[in-house]
Amino acid sequence: MNILGGRLRQLREISGWNQSDFAAHLQRRGWDIDRAVLVRIESGKRTLTDVELQFILRVLKLDWSDLSRG
Numbered sequence: 049m050n051i052l053g054g055r056l057r058q059l060r061e062i063s064g065w066n067q068s069d070f071a072a073h074l075q076r077r078g079w080d081i082d083r084a085v086l087v088r089i090e091s092g093k094r095t096l097t098d099v100e101l102q103f104i105l106r107v108l109k110l111d112w113s114d115l116s117r118g
Contacts, residue, residue, distance in 0.1 A: 050089065050096045055115055056104060057090040063108050070107075079103055 060070055067090075071083045079100070088094035105111060 049094060050092050052096060052101065052115060053090045053092040053094075056096075056101075059108055059110060059114060060090075065108075074103070074107060077103070077107055 060067075065073070067083050067086050071081055071086045074081050074086075085094065089096055089100075105114070
């Protein structure tokens with residue numbers, strides 16, 4: 049359902065986050081998400097809105113151009 053999940057996983061790992069800690073950090077920043085949802089996003093099984101993608105990028109301190117690098 050999304051083609052960016054694998055890249056987001058890669059960017060999260062490069063940033064030093066494991067899934068559980070990253071999901072908890074996203075929750076503290078205001079997104080009601082848990083590790084299971086993050087797993088589905090990263091595996092491409094869950095649709096990702098542009099707003100959610102922007103939220104993830106902001107928390108990782110990245111921008112849209114970082115999605116195409118690597």
